[in-house]
Amino acid sequence: MILSDIVKHLMQNDNIGIISHVTPDGDALGSSAALGLALERLGKRVVVLRNDRLPSKYSFLPGSHLAVDCEKAPFKPDILVALDCGDVERLGSGVMHYEAAGTVINIDHHLSNTMFGNLNLVDTNAAATAEIVYQVIKLMGIALDLDIAICLFTAIAADTGCFRYDNTSIVTHGIAGELISIGVKSSEICRRIYSLRTLEQTKMLGRAIDSIKLYHGGKTAIMKITKKMMQETGCGQEDLEGVIEFARDIEGVEIAALLRETDDGEIKVGLRSNEYADTSEIAASFNGGGHRKASGYTVGGPMDAAVETLLDRIEKILRV
Amino acid sequence: MILSDIVKHLMQNDNIGIISHVTPDGDALGSSAALGLALERLGKRVVVLRNDRLPSKYSFLPGSHLAVDCEKAPFKPDILVALDCGDVERLGSGVMHYEAAGTVINIDHHLSNTMFGNLNLVDTNAAATAEIVYQVIKLMGIALDLDIAICLFTAIAADTGCFRYDNTSIVTHGIAGELISIGVKSSEICRRIYSLRTLEQTKMLGRAIDSIKLYHGGKTAIMKITKKMMQETGCGQEDLEGVIEFARDIEGVEIAALLRETDDGEIKVGLRSNEYADTSEIAASFNGGGHRKASGYTVGGPMDAAVETLLDRIEKILRV
Numbered sequence: 225m226i227l228s229d230i231v232k233h234l235m236q237n238d239n240i241g242i243i244s245h246v247t248p249d250g251d252a253l254g255s256s257a258a259l260g261l262a263l264e265r266l267g268k269r270v271v272v273l274r275n276d277r278l279p280s281k282y283s284f285l286p287g288s289h290l291a292v293d294c295e296k297a298p299f300k301p302d303i304l305v306a307l308d309c310g311d312v313e314r315l316g317s318g319v320m321h322y323e324a325a326g327t328v329i330n331i332d333h334h335l336s337n338t339m340f341g342n343l344n345l346v347d348t349n350a351a352a353t354a355e356i357v358y359q360v361i362k363l364m365g366i367a368l369d370l371d372i373a374i375c376l377f378t379a380i381a382a383d384t385g386c387f388r389y390d391n392t393s394i395v396t397h398g399i400a401g402e403l404i405s406i407g408v409k410s411s412e413i414c415r416r417i418y419s420l421r422t423l424e425q426t427k428m429l430g431r432a433i434d435s436i437k438l439y440h441g442g443k444t445a446i447m448k449i450t451k452k453m454m455q456e457t458g459c460g461q462e463d464l465e466g467v468i469e470f471a472r473d474i475e476g477v478e479i480a481a482l483l484r485e486t487d488d489g490e491i492k493v494g495l496r497s498n499e500y501a502d503t504s505e506i507a508a509s510f511n512g513g514g515h516r517k518a519s520g521y522t523v524g525g526p527m528d529a530a531v532e533t534l535l536d537r538i539e540k541i542l543r544v
Numbered sequence: 545m546i547l548s549d550i551v552k553h554l555m556q557n558d559n560i561g562i563i564s565h566v567t568p569d570g571d572a573l574g575s576s577a578a579l580g581l582a583l584e585r586l587g588k589r590v591v592v593l594r595n596d597r598l599p600s601k602y603s604f605l606p607g608s609h610l611a612v613d614c615e616k617a618p619f620k621p622d623i624l625v626a627l628d629c630g631d632v633e634r635l636g637s638g639v640m641h642y643e644a645a646g647t648v649i650n651i652d653h654h655l656s657n658t659m660f661g662n663l664n665l666v667d668t669n670a671a672a673t674a675e676i677v678y679q680v681i682k683l684m685g686i687a688l689d690l691d692i693a694i695c696l697f698t699a700i701a702a703d704t705g706c707f708r709y710d711n712t713s714i715v716t717h718g719i720a721g722e723l724i725s726i727g728v729k730s731s732e733i734c735r736r737i738y739s740l741r742t743l744e745q746t747k748m749l750g751r752a753i754d755s756i757k758l759y760h761g762g763k764t765a766i767m768k769i770t771k772k773m774m775q776e777t778g779c780g781q782e783d784l785e786g787v788i789e790f791a792r793d794i795e796g797v798e799i800a801a802l803l804r805e806t807d808d809g810e811i812k813v814g815l816r817s818n819e820y821a822d823t824s825e826i827a828a829s830f831n832g833g834g835h836r837k838a839s840g841y842t843v844g845g846p847m848d849a850a851v852e853t854l855l856d857r858i859e860k861i862l863r864v
Binding site: 421422429432 | 746
């Protein structure tokens with residue numbers, strides 16, 4: 225069984241590198257820190273290799289003492305564990321360790337995983353890579369302490385929308401319950417990940433909501449963010465995370481779109497749908513891409529022309 | 545053991561009334577419907593007695609065929625089961641059935657429960673009354689079907705902020721996992737309870753956010769909603785649920801206040817705190833009340849005077 229093979233390799237080797245994908249999310253960061261801390265408890269030499277700086281919203285995560293830039297690894301890992309990473313390209317500068325390591329262990333939950341490791345454990349039923357890491361830690365016989373529990377909980381909460389998304393399973397809830405009983409404060413972690421905003425982000429949300437207009441008898445919601453709004457609120461692209469959901473969450477809306485004017489006058493478009501509409505078809509027709517319920521593309525301006533063209537395209541796939 | 549006594553009474557009697565508190569929330573509605581459906585499966589004559597119309601956001605709940613107004617009960621219940629209800633006053637018109645029933649079973653999770661039943665099962669560790677109802681149903685030997693599961697899940701999700709609040713325990717997660725494995729769609733239910741808004745509610749949220757001003761070096765956030773804003777967006781008091789959270793969720797804020805001008809020119813004030821501030825002290829000094837982290841009061845207008853007085857009061861309890 226691949227899980228026990230992986231555990232055996234980890235138990236038998238002493239120099240272990242852990243890496244995840246570039247632009248890491250909560251699952252990437254939390255899984256890596258949890259596994260790093262667990263291996264450290266066993267007396268291993270562990271390093272968590274990073275491509276990017278820790279996003280400030282995850283600054284509370286324990287295990288930061290294990291993290292170093294890929295280029296500055298203090299030792300050559302015998303084993304490289306890649307977590308939540310679908311392919312080698314997404315390892316970023318970590319590819320140097322991928323090439324140098326004796327054994328590469330690839331643990332992930334993405335269907336698109338290219339099985340690039342020597343040992344591959346890809347469980348697409350797992351809501352988060354952290355669910356698999358939880359099993360690895362348990363099988364190594366390491367008791368979960370509060371630091372490890374916080375890392376695992378954060379990773380799972382990040383990939384499940386704090387247990388709201390449909391990927392949340394009986395396994396997810398089982399693990400979350402155990403982590404809470406160890407002392408994890410779910411409200412604090414969910415707030416840090418999902419609802420905490422800077423004043424600027426909050427003000428931008430208000431302006432974005434103010435811009436919402438409904439079309440097609442209320443089935444389409446359009447949100448517009450101009451260059452001027454970005455300048456006035458002092459916000460960048462990264463401050464718009466989740467804003468489009470306030471358009472999607474209007475009663476009766478099937479398709480929501482957020483159009484944002486970039487500095488060079490192009491229009492970046494994000495699309496979301498609620499039930500039946502395949503937004504990736506719309507995005508593809510503008511040379512963009514994504515999934516059924518979340519996709520995007522970029523077109524030339526001006527804003528109003530981009531809105532008109534999009535509305536025409538949406539009208540074709542809405543049900544009466 | 546009280547739980548098995550309750551189960552014995554329910555199994556041995558055939559005419560059962562279920563009631564909850566006036567202005568019912570998700571736990572009250574979901575617990576009542578779940579228990580009603582379960583007893584119906586056993587061939588009992590069951591009625592869910594109501595004081596209020598079903599709030600539209602809970603219109604998806606199964607079991608509505610069991611509900612009738614308190615005054616229109618089709619039979620006299622031998623047993624009245626009160627769910628999620630702290631005292632007799634909160635039964636509303638249901639008090640007539642309370643007085644007439646042979647046995648009153650009181651199942652609740654509120655510390656303030658007055659133990660008004662003949663059999664009282666008050667578990668303050670339960671995140672929701674539905675957690676206790678789940679146990680009752682299991683002990684009666686009734687298999688959970690999808691309808692019952694949806695009712696229980698909705699009740700638990702409503703009282704735990706979809707598993708975000710700190711009342712969420714290992715028991716809560718254990719039950720939620722089982723309900724999902726029966727087929728409950730968590731994303732759909734959490735969306736209906738928490739994020740779905742009408743266009744009017746969404747627009748009001750945008751305007752409320754726009755009104756936010758920070759004071760005391762960013763520790764206090766004040767949101768103002770005027771009579772004019774209510775008229776322009778077509779919103780009523782019930783459309784402001786959750787709006788204050790967008791002020792509390794600003795980084796650095798300890799106390800958030802939402803001031804709303806009523807039709808007769810008074811100012812209704814809602815208060816929230818994040819960590820240490822006891823807002824109930826502030827509310828009490830204006831003859832209001834509530835809990836540490838959530839409280840409220842009403843004062844005379846105009847708005848600006850109410851804001852000034854409140855800011856003075858807040859300043860006294862903020863830490864430097």
